[in-house]
Amino acid sequence: MMRIIFIMSNSNPRVFIVQENEDANTVLNGTLWLKGLDSFKFTNGNDCLEKIKELEGKVDAVIIGGSLTSDIYLMLIVNIKKINDNIKVLVIAVEDSDKTRILGYGADAFSVKPMTPENVAERVLMLLSREAIKGNR
Numbered sequence: 001m002m003r004i005i006f007i008m009s010n011s012n013p014r015v016f017i018v019q020e021n022e023d024a025n026t027v028l029n030g031t032l033w034l035k036g037l038d039s040f041k042f043t044n045g046n047d048c049l050e051k052i053k054e055l056e057g058k059v060d061a062v063i064i065g066g067s068l069t070s071d072i073y074l075m076l077i078v079n080i081k082k083i084n085d086n087i088k089v090l091v092i093a094v095e096d097s098d099k100t101r102i103l104g105y106g107a108d109a110f111s112v113k114p115m116t117p118e119n120v121a122e123r124v125l126m127l128l129s130r131e132a133i134k135g136n137r
Helices: 022-033 045-054 070-083 099-104 119-135
Strands: 014-018 038-042 061-065 088-093 109-112
Touching: 014 045, 022 038, 022 119, 038 045, 038 119, 045 061, 045 070, 061 070, 061 099, 061 119, 070 088, 070 099, 088 119, 099 109, 109 119
Parallel strands: 014 038, 014 061, 061 088, 088 109
Antiparallel strands: none
16 A cells, blocks of 8 residues: 655645545545545535635645546636646546547546546655655756
């Protein structure tokens, strides 16, 4: 089991979850909290973007998942990266047909359902640890 300790700042990494299924949001939110992350749940991209702007882009990662259409994925990714290009974006899709397109628009990682909350949390921690390692070089 991978364990990462964040020494970069005094606060826990901030992760946003954007998907339409509120129950899945709650389960993933609790899993991320147990891993030591501060997570926020959203059921639509507009609310997520507003909160990122309110926090002046101080968000470490965004998880985008659910049955959102690929155009919504793409615009949300582009708008997140416009606010802060350092925000890591993990997209969890229903199928992998749009993988190349989604990664081309700036997503940092791509996964296909089914995934467990534990798998998602580990993917996010891996993305954040890569950034921390880069910063220490």
